[in-house]
Amino acid sequence: xxxxxxxxxxxxxxxxxxxxxxxxxxxxxxxxxxxxxxxxxxxxxxxxxxxxxxxxxxxxxxxxxxxxxxxxxxxxxxxxxxxxxxxxxxxxxxxxxxxxxxxxxxxxxxxxxxxxxxxxxxxxxxxxxxxxxxxxxxxxxxxxxxxxxxxxxxxxxxxxxxxxxxxxxxxxxxxxxxxxxxxxxxxxxxxxxxxxxxxxxxxxxxxxxxxxxxxxxxxxxxxxxxxxxxxxxxxxxxxxxxxxxxxxxxxxxxxxxxxxxxxxxxxxxxxxxxxxxxxxxxxxxxxxxxxxxxxxxxxxxxxxxxxxxxxxxxxxxxxxxxxxxxxxxxxxxxxxxxxxxxxxxxxxxxxxxxxxxxxxxxxxxxxxxxxxxxxxxxxxxxxxxxxxxxxxxxxxxxxxxxxxxxxxxxxxxxxxxxxxxxxxxxxxxxxxxxxxxxxxxxxxxxxxxxxxxxxxxxxxxxxxxxxxxxxxxxxxxxxxxxxxxxxxxxxxxxxxxxxxxxxxxxxxxxxxxxxxxxxxxxxxxxxxxxxxxxxxxxxxxxxxxxxxxxxxxxxxxxxxxxxxxxxxxxxxxxxxxxxxxxxxxxxxxxxxxxxxxxxxxxxxxxxxxxxxxxxxxxxxxxxxxxxxxxxxxxxxxxxxxxxxxxxxxxxxxxxxxxxxxxxxxxxxxxxxxxxxxxxxxxxxxxxxxxxxxxxxxxxxxxxxxxxxxxxxxxxxxxxxxxxxxxxxxxxxxxxxxxxxxxxxxxxxxxxxxxxxxxxxxxxxxxxxxxxxxxxxxxxx
Numbered sequence: 001x002x003x004x005x006x007x008x009x010x011x012x013x014x015x016x017x018x019x020x021x022x023x024x025x026x027x028x029x030x031x032x033x034x035x036x037x038x039x040x041x042x043x044x045x046x047x048x049x050x051x052x053x054x055x056x057x058x059x060x061x062x063x064x065x066x067x068x069x070x071x072x073x074x075x076x077x078x079x080x081x082x083x084x085x086x087x088x089x090x091x092x093x094x095x096x097x098x099x100x101x102x103x104x105x106x107x108x109x110x111x112x113x114x115x116x117x118x119x120x121x122x123x124x125x126x127x128x129x130x131x132x133x134x135x136x137x138x139x140x141x142x143x144x145x146x147x148x149x150x151x152x153x154x155x156x157x158x159x160x161x162x163x164x165x166x167x168x169x170x171x172x173x174x175x176x177x178x179x180x181x182x183x184x185x186x187x188x189x190x191x192x193x194x195x196x197x198x199x200x201x202x203x204x205x206x207x208x209x210x211x212x213x214x215x216x217x218x219x220x221x222x223x224x225x226x227x228x229x230x231x232x233x234x235x236x237x238x239x240x241x242x243x244x245x246x247x248x249x250x251x252x253x254x255x256x257x258x259x260x261x262x263x264x265x266x267x268x269x270x271x272x273x274x275x276x277x278x279x280x281x282x283x284x285x286x287x288x289x290x291x292x293x294x295x296x297x298x299x300x301x302x303x304x305x306x307x308x309x310x311x312x313x314x315x316x317x318x319x320x321x322x323x324x325x326x327x328x329x330x331x332x333x334x335x336x337x338x339x340x341x342x343x344x345x346x347x348x349x350x351x352x353x354x355x356x357x358x359x360x361x362x363x364x365x366x367x368x369x370x371x372x373x374x375x376x377x378x379x380x381x382x383x384x385x386x387x388x389x390x391x392x393x394x395x396x397x398x399x400x401x402x403x404x405x406x407x408x409x410x411x412x413x414x415x416x417x418x419x420x421x422x423x424x425x426x427x428x429x430x431x432x433x434x435x436x437x438x439x440x441x442x443x444x445x446x447x448x449x450x451x452x453x454x455x456x457x458x459x460x461x462x463x464x465x466x467x468x469x470x471x472x473x474x475x476x477x478x479x480x481x482x483x484x485x486x487x488x489x490x491x492x493x494x495x496x497x498x499x500x501x502x503x504x505x506x507x508x509x510x511x512x513x514x515x516x517x518x519x520x521x522x523x524x525x526x527x528x529x530x531x532x533x534x535x536x537x538x539x540x541x542x543x544x545x546x547x548x549x550x551x552x553x554x555x556x557x558x559x560x561x562x563x564x565x566x567x568x569x570x571x572x573x574x575x576x577x578x579x580x581x582x583x584x585x586x587x588x589x590x591x592x593x594x595x596x597x598x599x600x601x602x603x604x605x606x607x608x609x610x611x612x613x614x615x616x617x618x619x620x621x622x623x624x625x626x627x628x629x630x631x632x633x634x635x636x637x638x639x640x641x642x643x644x645x646x647x648x649x650x651x652x653x654x655x656x657x658x659x660x661x662x663x664x665x666x667x668x669x670x671x672x673x674x675x676x677x678x679x680x681x682x683x684x685x686x687x688x689x690x691x692x693x694x695x696x697x698x699x700x701x702x703x704x705x706x707x708x709x710x711x712x713x714x715x716x717x718x719x720x721x722x723x724x725x726x727x728x729x730x731x732x733x734x735x736x737x738x739x740x741x742x743x744x745x746x747x748x749x750x751x752x753x754x755x756x757x758x759x760x761x762x763x764x765x766x767x768x769x770x771x772x773x774x775x776x777x778x779x780x
Contacts, residue, residue: 138473194262668721
């Protein structure tokens with residue numbers, strides 16, 4: 001049998017045992033040398049110059065010269081400007097190293113910034129002199145999570161990708177994903193005798209591609225239209241071409257073993273197993289098949305898929321596949337796990353002998369199924385150096401230590417930080433700073449770390465933290481090393497707000513944020529810890545990991561800076577809204593705790609007063625969010641609707657967009673997981689839920705009755721949540737025009753006066769069961 005042959009080929013590696021980790025770093029690095037930029041130097045040069053011109057304009061771009069020298073050390077650059085009258089000279093190992101060099105100069109010589117939510121590009125004149133050389137300690141600087149394509153990129157067109165690729169280039173990102181694959185699978189399924197209706201029942205809608213690809217769901221949010229599939233294929237071809245022009249490397253999808261249910265009927269003599277039901281999804285959307293890895297069909301299908309992907313998108317010899325994302329294998333036996341890994345990799349290498357498998361290490365996190373023995377069996381079934389693991393949430397739950405540095409396989413240290421694209425100022429910047437340095441400087445060479453990266457499930461929040469993590473991948477020891485988080489954030493705030501921010505209240509505000517919201521060091525999961533954007537209940541336990549008073553002082557400093565003349569640029573205004581939103585979130589948490597005390601103490605008058613405050617807070621927060629383009633529900637919904645060619649298609653895409661933010665599954669299987677604190681959503685989704693809930697509590701107090709959380713939850717589902725997912729109300733796509741700084745200052749002054757009478761938030765996470773259930777590890 002084909003898989004058995006591959007096991008024999010892999011056998012020498014399986015015999016290395018405990019000596020693997022000692023030889024892996026040198027060997028792995030040597031093996032992965034072939035995963036490099038493939039575009040000619042002149043192509044990378046042209047692409048880099050285009051990024052520079054798009055960033056600062058053609059006129060300013062004339063002050064920069066670029067050379068690409070691929071013989072330089074990997075991921076390195078030199079910047080030289082000896083006098084004020086000569087151009088800035090950049091010599092770099094690749095196009096992306098050149099754009100990183102350009103951004104290094106922009107940020108650290110000119111105090112400029114390019115972020116997701118805008119740019120500050122006030123270049124000095126004349127341009128300052130510089131003489132700096134950087135050799136990155138990382139072979140790879142990685143970006144993206146398979147979920148980002150659903151939580152953030154679902155409705156992007158080329159215009160968004162054009163600017164985002166420029167940002168990626170400026171950040172020096174060298175490795176990323178090209179995940180679209182549904183067009184190829186449609187072709188293959190037809191060749192294996194599936195009908196179009198059967199394929200349509202399997203492929204999910206755009207808002208849920210990520211989980212259909214990983215075998216968690218099937219058909220949810222679908223069917224996938226032919227026009228969207230064609231658009232996505234064409235878009236990916238443009239994305240891949242542009243990234244490769246810059247010298248980036250793209251990972252293509254490979255076959256992980258998941259197949260549509262009709263395969264069982266069409267091929268009755270082949271062994272399939274049902275994928276475990278994920279998050280209680282109903283039968284019509286759950287449990288695709290998993291093809292037994294010992295079946296010859298596994299290698300046949302897998303190799304044909306990889307072959308088609310290469311024909312369509314070319315190859316950089318790296319492929320990603322995640323067979324067990326939050327679903328357990330059917331067997332914990334070593335032979336079975338070896339067979340799965342061998343078959344997945346074998347399908348790649350049968351088409352591309354230089355193939356490298358990129359694997360998310362997420363399946364090992366908080367999952368008792370994966371014992372040390374099981375992990376070793378799975379990882380060592382692939383030759384050392386041909387399996388590159390993303391240690392997906394290294395800042396909080398690193399797995400490289402417990403897994404023996406992934407049994408000798410190379411890995412990338414990644415910061416995840418965000419789940420579902422939810423908002424909320426949070427992060428673990430000191431963990432990132434300490435963790436990357438510790439993994440990189442391991443004295444005995446037992447860690448096989450080849451780079452760093454960021455793997456957020458959703459972007460467009462907490463931008464500074466992501467830029468910090470990416471810079472940790474480029475700056476190691478020596479003169480260009482990041483000296484510490486305090487200095488980095490001091491420089492970041494000046495780059496973000498412009499030279500006038502140096503020594504200002506704005507700079508001091510960021511130091512406060514660094515020490516509070518961005519300094520979480522515990523192990524409690526940070527997703528969904530807020531109150532007003534959660535389904536109402538009497539059992540919510542809000543808490544904070546930082547000193548609220550100190551954070552509020554930081555917000556006051558930012559509001560002071562923002563109110564002083566022309567100091568507050570677009571990025572500053574964004575931060576004012578975001579920081580005030582965080583403050584409102586904390587006020588709501590405290591109001592909730594106070595309300596619950598009022599209710600339990602049967603203090604009706606106090607309850608009504610605080611309930612009115614709570615609802616008023618949400619209304620006023622919605623008005624504040626309307627002042628900033630990046631906090632508008634309408635932009636997300638209109639982007640989704642824009643893909644529809646008919647009224648029915650527009651309605652379907654909007655349903656994808658709405659239900660992902662709210663119920664996620666058809667009966668609220670993962671309710672609120674990906675919610676957003678956006679204008680429109682606060683007023684028309686969060687607020688009505690709390691109006692209903694608080695109304696029921698009010699009635700219970702007035703009549704000396706009791707309430708049932710279960711009954712209220714059902715009412716909320718029927719009367720608010722479900723109707724919202726199918727509503728067609730249009731929302732604003734541009735900000736209201738009201739001055740956000742003035743409104744934020746008024747909001748803060750009003751609500752800060754109310755804090756004295758409210759219950760304080762605990763700063764220790766509530767005790768809760770640590771019993772792990774596979775299907776609810778992250779979505780509870």
